[in-house]
Amino acid sequence: MPKRKKRIVIKVGSNVLAQNNGGLDVKSIEQLTRQIAALNKQGIEIILISSGAVAAGRSLINLPKKTDMISQRQLFAAVGQIKLINIYAEQFAQQGCLSAQVLVTKEDFRDREHYINMKNCITVLLQNNVLPILNENDVISVTELMFTDNDELAGLVSSMVDADKLIILSNVKGIYNGSPGKPSSEVIPVIEYGDTSFENFISSEKSNFGRGGMLTKCSIANKVASLGIPVQIANGRDENILTDILEGKTVGTLFTPKKNISSIKKWVAHSEGFVKGIVYIDEGAEKALRSNKPNSLLPVGVTKIEGSFKKGDIIKITGTSGKQLGVGRAEYNSEKATELMHKKNEKALVHYDYLFLNDHQLI
Ligand code: GLU
Secondary structure (H helix, E strand, C coil): CCCCCCEEEEEECHHHHECCCCCECHHHHHHHHHHHHHHHHCCCEEEEEECCHHHHHHCCCCCCCCCCHHHHHHHHHHHHHHHHHHHHHHHHHHCCCEEEEEEECHHHHCCHHHHHHHHHHHHHHHHCCEEEEEEECCCCCCCCCCCCCHHHHHHHHHHHCCCCEEEEEECCCCCECCCCCCCCCCECCEECCCCCHHHHHCCCCECCCCCCEHHHHHHHHHHHHHCCCCEEEEECCCCCHHHHHHCCCCCCEEECCCCCCCHHHHHHHCCHHHCCEEEEECHHHHHHHHCCCCCCECHHHEEEEEECCCCCCEEEEECCCCCEEEEEEECCCHHHHHHHCCCCCCCCCEEEEEEEECCCCCC
16 A cells, blocks of 8 residues: 555634734735645645634624624625635645635534545545645534634544644744743743643633634644644744744644544544533543553443433543543443443443543643
């Protein structure tokens, strides 16, 4: 089999793409498309997740004051996305690169079937040397079922395509070892997997234009690193940022990855939004799951079951402290699980291969 090409997911935040007054910063987009096209020509597959639709739309349309927040977002996104994608398409074309727009909602990742459809879509684009540009379909994603932000979408896509790296570009240089405004604070170059000492410095402030902030970025970076993918957070406005990162220069903050995890576990890890039931387990079961051995969740350790789920549904696993331990795919429905609760020598409720445990949670 031919060796798979290097595959990088790049997420660009609204603050990299928008000017302070709200319009799109074409120069900044130009800078990024030039670098991405160059990497593409070197044989690196790039999947671009780009925000900026709402910011672009805001500068194009004057709204009557009465328009409610949801309608505003829909209007801005509908007007802005076409503008944004046109600039990308034109600039990539000038660099000899064919690009495509893929607009997604959280629903598109709902179950394994939807997930595989989405994966096939990205794969066929890459196989045909087309550069996918993804954004959330903000026009219809308006309910609680939308992504927290595009960082979440980028994390999901990275694990879906088995990316070799996720690069998150925003308008900050990385994670600082103090308040970013203080002259004594410096960017932490590397955060080893499992090291949480940097957390005290993360501000919960949101950016000007986008929905995300450093807290969600770090949380996603941690999760993606726990799935075996390195993540780099860097300043997207630095002129040669992408080439610098791929040449291995010390820029931004790199989250080093945990050991490799199977793609099925990656899907389970990102299915939390579709939980159909909660399973409470006792101390013994918690210990078994947390041990270094590949243990499945057995009914003997289950103390309570909430919700109604079918075989194949995603269920949340909660420990004695009430904290979520992880998620998994149910091997049988909630009725059978209730029947087998506390019983020894029964078939696993969640098989190890379909079990994802949170190592550490920031939010
Ligand atoms: N999808 C939104 C946009 O294109 C941005 C969401 C986010 O800030 O992450 O404007």
